[in-house]
Amino acid sequence: MNAAQPASLRRRILYATPEMADFVKTGGLGEVSAALPRALRAHYDVRVLIPGYREVRAAFPEIPVVARLDGLAGIPPCDLGLVEAADGLRIYVLLSPDLYERDGTPYGDAGGDFSDNDLRFARLSLAAADLARGADPDWAADLLHLHDWQAALAPAFLAWRGARLPTVLTIHNLAYQGLFPRDAMHRLGVPDAAFQVDGCEFYGQLSFLKAGIFYASHVTTVSETYAREIQTPEMGCGLDGLLRVRAGQGRLAGILNGIDESWDPRTDPHLALPFEVDDWKGKRANAEAVRRAFGLALSRGPLFAIVSRLVHQKGIDLSLQAAEQIVAEGGQLVVIGQGEARFEDGLRGLGRRHPEAVGVHVGFEEARARQMFAGSDFLLMPSRFEPCGLAQMYAQRFGSLPIVRRTGGLADTVEDGVTGFTFSDPSPAGLGGAVRRALDTFGQKKRLNAMRRRAMAADFGWDRAAENYATLYTRAIGNSLALRWRAA
Structure with missing residues (x-):
């Protein structure tokens, strides 16, 4: 990857995610959402957007508010906070206690999934789209990188508003698609015209993930083999046809995740005894x-x-x-x-x-x-x-x-x-x-x-993945600039 650019010249990338290992994680998604932005910080002006779960509020008892986000249909308005991690990474926090400050995981409790997960994560997607359109007067994204179904409506919200901004959707697990009854679309501000095969309709239901796959500029998965597998009926979870279309357009790629330097037996403080190769x-x-x-x-x-x-x-x-x-x-x-x-x-x-x-x-x-x-x-x-x-x-x-x-x-x-x-x-x-x-x-x-x-x-560091994402960002932003120029 090329040397870091001056801050004033760096493109601005917003990562929208339902998990971040700094605060809450249920699996690899949380690890990636914490590591990937940091792997690219030297080359981009990166920020992360996450819901204001209790764990986030506990880590930052005082969160400065930088904007008030409007609601849409049944999606409530909320405040947007901005905090800084110990290493300087800036993190936007959605401040909506009724939606996010609950017991359990980010998605549910012992009784199952939360019944209003459509509203909770449509709120996350809408906030990402708003940040791309200048909701924070001091910072606006040049590209949105969205993680899993919980943020996948963001490209759709941009498209429905006629906004041309490059978006990358990463599918961490195609089996989780964010499926909701058709009548949910009205409280989420989904236009009637979008409820079709070429849109967000999936066998009579509203699919957050299908909307993201259809409207995003580029779609990635977290390994090359998985990117091929999900184009087959056996592994495509009903979306293999659309994924084959995106692959045919050159808009589907597999980029293998990495792991960070904390996974080192020579230095890990959790071990009974550090060790190295041949020890x-x-x-x-x-x-x-x-x-x-x-x-x-x-x-x-x-x-x-x-x-x-x-x-x-x-x-x-x-x-x-x-x-x-x-x-x-x-x-x-x-x-x-x-x-x-x-x-x-x-x-x-x-x-x-x-x-x-x-x-x-x-x-x-x-x-x-x-x-x-x-x-x-x-x-x-x-x-x-x-x-x-x-x-x-x-x-x-x-x-x-x-x-x-x-x-x-x-x-x-x-x-x-x-x-x-x-x-x-x-x-x-x-x-x-x-x-x-x-x-x-x-x-x-x-x-x-x-x-x-x-x-x-074996080399499982983030450098290779970061290089591949940087190449993809350059392509996506370049294509977007070309479209804006032609439109003008």
Whole structure:
């Protein structure tokens, strides 16, 4: 990437996202929304827009208001705050307590999704469009980068108002589309003419994500393989036809996510003992600490880990069956995550049957997860689909070899027999064969350590992704300027 430009010449990029790891995250989206803007700060004037959740308000008890945003139809007006992170990154905060200051996740509570999520995230999308049109008198975006369905109405709001501004929509998981009943469109200010196949209609429902895919200047996904997969009926979630059209226009691309420098076993403060390549005694020290933390018997056998949401997509049912094979072969398994009750209960039952070999923690703790990456020999990640995945990158950085299905970002980041083990068929036999190969490799220390070295040396930093996004931004902004010139 070229050297940084003077601040006065840098293009202004607004990232609109429902999550940011600084405050709240449910998965990779929050990590990316925190890391990508920072990776591009030297080359652009970047700002992030997020809802004012309780976690954000707790981090910034006093938030200066820089603008008052108008409402639209049933979308309420709200104040717009501006804060600055410790490293100087500027963050816009939507100040609407009734919409955002709630218990639970950003999307729901124990009772399920919030019933007004259409209003909550239409408010986020509308705010992004307003910021592009000068809602803050001191700053206006040259390009909007929108993340997932929760911000995907922004390109549509711009189009419905006749505004020509380049927009990039990143799909982190096509399975989550923001679907709402048709009658929601009137309280969201969606024009009747937009409710059609070439618009935001999806099998009789209003789809935030389809609107974004249709109206955005460019669409990206978080790995090259996933960008190809979602153009197929099997993986396209009903949107494969539109995605093939966008790909044919040269407007769909896969850009692999990265991970930041905190994922370094030499410096991570959460580890029992820092270690580096070839310091396998240091890695064993972390394995022993993990075993103690989970109440397992001390062992010289292989230690497997699962760090995941406990849902069908992640192949937890397959992992449950593979766990019996692992235990029978003298291995151990530690699990951290939460999700579907059937999988939480199944894993707890597994732990009760094998108390010295299986440890389960339902929930999530960042420090414990990092210790598991550092201490484990193998990471189980047999996802049925995986847009990108970050856990397999974290694991490799810490010398834990991933066992993954060959799909999405897993196919793009794990080299079979070199940095991990891959399989194709999402079945007990498919995963079982890969586990068998991992167990055999554990008994071949020279090969095991060679694979660890290759995994730890893999480059998963943000530089390559930042370069690809910068190229895309340049293209999108250039095309937009050309359109404005022709219109004038």
